[in-house]
Amino acid sequence: MAQKKVILVEDEVKLARFVELELKYEGYEVTVCHDGRDGMTLISQGDFDMILLDLMLPGLTGIEICRRVRKTSNVPIIMLTAKDEVIDKVAGLDSGADDYLTKPFAIEELLARMRVAFKHCEDSVTKKVLLQVQDMEIDTEKRMVTVGGKSVELTKKEYELLLYLVQNKNIVLTREQILNEVWGYSYIGETNVVDVYVRYLRAKIDEAFQKKFIHTIRGVGYYVKEE
DSSP states (O other), rough: OOEEEEEEESSSSHHHHHHHHHHHHTOEEEEEHHHHHHHHHHHHHOOOOOEEEEEOOOOSSSHHHHHHTTTOOOOOOEESHHHHHHHHHHHHHHHTTTTEEEEEEEEHHHHHHHHHHHHHHHHHHHHEEEEEEEEEEEETTTTTTETTTTOOOHHHHHOOOOHHHHTTTTTTTHHHHHHHHHSSSOOSOOHHHHHHHHHHIIIIIIITOOOOOOOEEEETTEEEEOO
């Protein structure tokens, strides 16, 4: 199996060197950059299998890099940052990141998150189907959502959350289940990031089309109902 190519854009030189050595030991081919603009140039010129991205970078922020990358690529992106507020996590994920890891972190956790992100990416390529609930359709090959034939613009995480709910329609999913599946790891701590994204989906689908797709079981979780 060919080495997976990873780019690490991180301005903390010592941390970057430590992560670089650990990833190389695990068999990854690693490119390191300490500046946001230089990192964006390398990303646009290279063919990387994953991007590890600090949130606060000189030259260009990790959020802006993520947004630019998502215009042309679905390459897995994991944010590495000292910021641990929910609003910062949501901003990172909403810009298109697949995962979010707060410093300081154990290298074993980063490696686990990377494996999960790679698996999600591979699964999205192999599972190409058309899903339907009422008059909402999800084309997983094109990653397109329509309601009544009208296209709905979703961010990467909004799409993944909706897809998981629809794949398990009529089944009540707990916040922990959703975090584990959509965010890709067992999550310990606040779970309100799920509530935030459910609100986003309801605004773009339920409220926009005046239909009830996403239901709440108070104190338990959420589900999509097939009428």
